[in-house]
Amino acid sequence: MDELNEQQQQRIKKLDTLRKAGVAPYGTRFDVKDRAGRLIELHAEKTKEVLEQEKISCTLAGRIVALRRFGKAGFAVLQDGSDRLQVYLKKDHLSEQAYCVAEQLDLGDWIGVTGTLFRTKTNEFTVEVTQLTFLSKALRPLPEKWHGLTDVETRYRQRYVDLIANPEVHGIFATRSRIIAGIRAFLIERSFLEVETPMMHPIPGGAAAKPFVTHHNALGVDLYLRIAPELYLKRLIVGGFPRVFEINRNFRNEGISTIHNPEFTMLEFYVAYADYQDLIVLTEELVSSLAQQILGKTVINYQGKEIVLTPPWRRWSYHQAILEVNNLDPSILEDKEKAIAAAKTLGIAIDPKWPLFNIVNEIFEETVEPNLIQPTFITDYPIDISPLARRKDSNPALTDRFELYIAGREIANAFSELNDPLDQRQRFEGQAAQRAAGDEEAHLVDEDFLRALEYGMPPTAGEGIGIDRLIMLFTDQASIRDVVLFPQLRPEK
Numbered sequence: 157m158d159e160l161n162e163q164q165q166q167r168i169k170k171l172d173t174l175r176k177a178g179v180a181p182y183g184t185r186f187d188v189k190d191r192a193g194r195l196i197e198l199h200a201e202k203t204k205e206v207l208e209q210e211k212i213s214c215t216l217a218g219r220i221v222a223l224r225r226f227g228k229a230g231f232a233v234l235q236d237g238s239d240r241l242q243v244y245l246k247k248d249h250l251s252e253q254a255y256c257v258a259e260q261l262d263l264g265d266w267i268g269v270t271g272t273l274f275r276t277k278t279n280e281f282t283v284e285v286t287q288l289t290f291l292s293k294a295l296r297p298l299p300e301k302w303h304g305l306t307d308v309e310t311r312y313r314q315r316y317v318d319l320i321a322n323p324e325v326h327g328i329f330a331t332r333s334r335i336i337a338g339i340r341a342f343l344i345e346r347s348f349l350e351v352e353t354p355m356m357h358p359i360p361g362g363a364a365a366k367p368f369v370t371h372h373n374a375l376g377v378d379l380y381l382r383i384a385p386e387l388y389l390k391r392l393i394v395g396g397f398p399r400v401f402e403i404n405r406n407f408r409n410e411g412i413s414t415i416h417n418p419e420f421t422m423l424e425f426y427v428a429y430a431d432y433q434d435l436i437v438l439t440e441e442l443v444s445s446l447a448q449q450i451l452g453k454t455v456i457n458y459q460g461k462e463i464v465l466t467p468p469w470r471r472w473s474y475h476q477a478i479l480e481v482n483n484l485d486p487s488i489l490e491d492k493e494k495a496i497a498a499a500k501t502l503g504i505a506i507d508p509k510w511p512l513f514n515i516v517n518e519i520f521e522e523t524v525e526p527n528l529i530q531p532t533f534i535t536d537y538p539i540d541i542s543p544l545a546r547r548k549d550s551n552p553a554l555t556d557r558f559e560l561y562i563a564g565r566e567i568a569n570a571f572s573e574l575n576d577p578l579d580q581r582q583r584f585e586g587q588a589a590q591r592a593a594g595d596e597e598a599h600l601v602d603e604d605f606l607r608a609l610e611y612g613m614p615p616t617a618g619e620g621i622g623i624d625r626l627i628m629l630f631t632d633q634a635s636i637r638d639v640v641l642f643p644q645l646r647p648e649k
Contacts, residue, residue, distance in 0.1 A: 162338060163297050170260040171293045177256045181293040186268040189215040193238030195273070196281065204275040206605055214283060216241070217268035217291060219320065220261060221298070231282070232261065234269070237326065241428075243269050243283040244276070254288040264294030264320075312643050326630045331450060332639060335627055336403060338446050339423055348399040348425060353388035355381060355405070361605070362544070364597040365408040368418075381407035382443030386544065386618065387605045389426050390573060394613045401425035403623065414635040415565055420646050421623040430617040431546075431572040432556045436533055439560060439568055439619065440467035443531075443626070450630055458563050458632055462527055469531035469560075477524045477534060478516065489516060513540035528561035537571075543583045545571035570619035577609035 174181045184260050195214055199207070218236030228247035233240050245258045263268070268289035276282050299321045311318040344350065349359040358377065360367035362384030372379050385402050392400050406422045427434065447454045456464040475489055484503060488494045492512045499506045499515055504522045506515050516538075528534070537557045539547060545555035557571035574580050584606070587599035637643040643649045 164295050165263055167293065167295050170262065174290060174293070175255065177253060179253065179257055179290050180589070181290060183289065183291045183337060186217050186289055186291055187215065188217050188268070192216060192218065192236045192241035195241060196239055196577060198639065199273055200281045202643055204279065207274050207353040212273040213270070214273060215270045215567045216283070217266065219548050220263055220265050220267065223261060223263055230258065230468055234267070235320070235323065240323070241283060242280055243271065243285050245288065246284050249284065249286050250288055257290045262294060263298045264296070265290070266292040289320055300337040309645065312637050313645055313648065315641055328633065328639060329641060331631050332627050334450055335446060335630060336623065339442070340403065341443065342442055343401050343425060346399070348401045349397055351389070351392060351402055352404070353385045353399050353402060357382050359602045361599055361602050366410060366596045368409045369409050378578070383408050384422070384620065385424050386620070387602060390613060390616065390618065391605065393426050393428055393616050394608045394611055398428040399426070415625065417636050417640055418625065420636070423623055424618065426616055426618040428614045428616050431615065432570050432617050434560055435570045435617045435619050436471070436558060439570070440469055447630065455577040456630070458629055459634055461563065463563060464530060469533060470532045473537055474520065474534050474538070475536065478520050481524050481527060482519065495519070497513070511540070513538055517541055525561060525566070526555050526564045531560065531562045533560055534560040542571065543587050544574055545576045547579070557617070566622070567625055567629070568619055568621040570617065573613070573616040573618050575609060575613040575616060577606055580609055581606055611640050
């Protein structure tokens with residue numbers, strides 16, 4: 157801490173020196189005409205002789221991430237968000253004031269430069285600076301010796317330093333932006349309307365999750381940060397929009413892990429006159445085309461495993477997957493005691509008081525999910541865990557629903573929507589009874605949504621895709637925190 161304070165004091169002295177020399181240490185606008193990445197792309201392969209002949213002028217700005225001085229000259233490396241580029245600062249080529257600025261430079265400072273591209277004696281592609289503008293003084297030093305920031309918690313808590321110290325992190329979030337833009341373009345091209353629905357709900361709904369609660373002073377009521385936009389998007393289908401989508405945040409007051417963040421980005425879209433089978437085809441097309449667009453291929457590596465995103469993908473029924481993976485007798489699906497015994501044999505912790513469907517689902521989550529490495533649509537979920545999905549015509553105990561798994565985790569959830577208001581009311585009331593019995597994630601009865609359904613909703617299919625998890629897959633990141641700019645953390649001590 158003392159060392160840090162000493163460095164900060166030295167930087168404050170340099171700041172004062174700049175002010176006395178008539179230099180504003182926190183300047184105003186600077187007309188950036190060039191980017192390091194583009195200059196490197198266009199000119200970095202040119203020889204020393206060609207650069208001398210062409211005399212290419214450039215003006216760029218960035219943060220100093222490396223600095224070495226010798227005599228009346230020095231080299232700095234600027235990082236501008238596109239790449240890094242070396243600049244050469246020599247007293248003979250600068251004004252008196254500019255050279256005064258050069259003498260006060262530290263790692264982390266922001267400068268603007270104008271100069272000419274050339275190659276040094278060691279053949280390094282460099283800008284020979286003729287004009288130097290000071291833009292901002294950094295009072296804190298960069299990570300020691302510029303080896304990068306490695307402490308994981310510090311990286312997440314001080315993402316601004318992580319972005320400075322670890323340029324590859326820039327690439328992750330640039331890819332994130334491209335993926336979201338690609339999703340938006342894909343859907344708009346197919347006549348989807350992008351909409352925005354409320355972030356605060358009077359009744360939490362659309363998913364089985366525990367909500368965050370807030371209070372609206374003017375209305376005098378508690379509201380809930382949304383756990384899903386589903387029920388509002390389906391209201392829009394009732395209102396006559398045939399295809400809608402939303403990319404926005406959901407909030408769930410649950411645990412934090414490598415695949416869970418309490419605030420996350422979700423894509424939800426709804427298509428009138430379609431069913432879940434249509435969405436299987438659409439999802440294959442969306443993900444595979446994104447992979448081709450962003451990565452240039454549909455066979456990718458994720459955490460050391462080769463994953464084939466080329467359609468078609470496997471379809472596997474929920475119950476069949478449980479039975480086949482664990483070599484179980486079908487009777488466990490109907491007999492609670494047998495299901496409890498099976499869970500015990502498999503080493504899965506369950507509460508004997510749980511209903512049968514919860515025990516079976518725990519077996520699925522513990523034994524099937526981790527093995528779904530290649531893209532797999534798990535279909536035909538029981539109605540007990542699918543309160544918003546349409547019943548299967550061939551088996552009313554099951555639903556027209558799928559979940560997409562890739563790399564052992566859920567990526568998407570979709571179903572043919574329940575549009576029968578009487579059936580929906582019955583299921584809501586069943587969920588409310590579960591909630592009254594202690595299940596905090598069970599749905600409440602949403603009377604306004606039921607009223608909307610009573611006006612008539614056409615056959616509709618809807619889907620939610622976890623954007624953060626998809627980005628983890630495309631950027632080969634093991635933790636959701638590595639694809640979220642500012643993940644939630646415990647308060648600093």
